[in-house]
Amino acid sequence: MTHYKRIYGLTGGIATGKTTVTKILRDMNYKVIDSDKIAHEVILKGNSAYNDLIKSFGKDILDSDGEIHRGKLGNRVFGNREKLDELNSITHPHIISEIKEEADKILDTEDIVFIDMPLLYEIEDSLKKYDFKFDEIILVYLEEDRQIKRLMERDNISREEALKKIESQISIEDKLDKTRYVIDNNGKESELIYEIQKILRELKK
Numbered sequence: 032m033t034h035y036k037r038i039y040g041l042t043g044g045i046a047t048g049k050t051t052v053t054k055i056l057r058d059m060n061y062k063v064i065d066s067d068k069i070a071h072e073v074i075l076k077g078n079s080a081y082n083d084l085i086k087s088f089g090k091d092i093l094d095s096d097g098e099i100h101r102g103k104l105g106n107r108v109f110g111n112r113e114k115l116d117e118l119n120s121i122t123h124p125h126i127i128s129e130i131k132e133e134a135d136k137i138l139d140t141e142d143i144v145f146i147d148m149p150l151l152y153e154i155e156d157s158l159k160k161y162d163f164k165f166d167e168i169i170l171v172y173l174e175e176d177r178q179i180k181r182l183m184e185r186d187n188i189s190r191e192e193a194l195k196k197i198e199s200q201i202s203i204e205d206k207l208d209k210t211r212y213v214i215d216n217n218g219k220e221s222e223l224i225y226e227i228q229k230i231l232r233e234l235k236k
Contacts (some may be wrong), residue, residue: 034154036138038164039234041179042151043103044203045196046182048216048223053147053169055227073125074099080125087117123157131163134220145169152201169230170210174217175203184216 041056041063043049053063073080076098083090084099088107094100108114130146137144151158151168158164173181175197181195208214212233214226 035142037143037166037234038138038157038158039136039143039145040151040165040168041145041171042149042206044173044200044206045149046072046178046185047173047203048172049147049149049171051220051223052174052214052216053145055224058143059227059231061143061145062141062149063145064133064148066126066130066199069129069133070122070126071101073122073129074101074104074108078125079129080122083121083193084118084161087121103231119154122129124161124232127161127163128155150200152206167212167234168210169212169214170206171216172203178203 034150041049041052043052053065056063056226072078074084075081076096084104092099092103092107094103099204102184104118108118134144136144146165148154178197179190181189183190186193188195188196212230214223214230215224216226218226
C-alpha cells in the first residue's frame with residue numbers, strides 16, 4: 032500500500048483550545064510545527080526578516096539589545112492597515128519558507144505533519160501567493176460564548192477586551208463554514224481526545 036506524505040493545517044480561534052489539541056497530537060507521537068514560534072524566530076537578530084524590518088520600520092523598533100521589540104513593532108502597525116500589510120509582506124515569505132523547509136525535513140521520515148497556524152484563514156492570500164498548500168485543514172471549534180469566557184479567564188481581561196481580541200480575527204462560525212474537518216472542543220478533555228481520534232481515523236480513509 033502506497034503511503035502519501037500529507038500536510039495538515041491545524042487552526043482555530045483565540046482560546047478555542049488549539050494548544051491542548053497540539054499537545055495531545057504530540058503525545059500521540061505526531062509531529063506538529065508551531066508557526067507562531069517560527070514567526071518569532073525569523074525576526075531575531077541575524078535571522079531572515081530582521082534587516083528588512085529595520086529597513087522598513089526604522090531602528091526605533093529595537094530594544095536595548097538590538098533585538099526587534101515586538102510590542103514597539105505591534106504599536107507601529109496597530110490600527111494601520113497599510114503598515115500591517117507592509118509588515119505581512121516582509122514576514123510572511125520568510126515564515127512560509129521556514130515552515131516549508133521544516134515540513135520537508137519531517138516528511139523525510141514521517142508520512143504526516145501538522146502545522147499549527149492560528150491565523151491560517153486570515154493569511155490565506157499569502158499562502159496562495161507563496162504556493163503553500165495543505166492536504167486538509169482541521170479546525171478546533173469552540174462556541175463563541177465559551178470562547179469569550181475562556182479568553183477572559185485565561186488572560187484575566189474584561190468581556191469587552193475579550194470581544195476586541197476575538198473580533199480582530201475571522202469569526203469561529205465563519206471558519207466553521209469553510210472547514211470540512213472539525214474537532215469539537217465544547218466538552219471535557221476525554222471527549223476532546225475522542226474527537227481527535229475520530230478525525231485521525233477520517234483522515235486515514
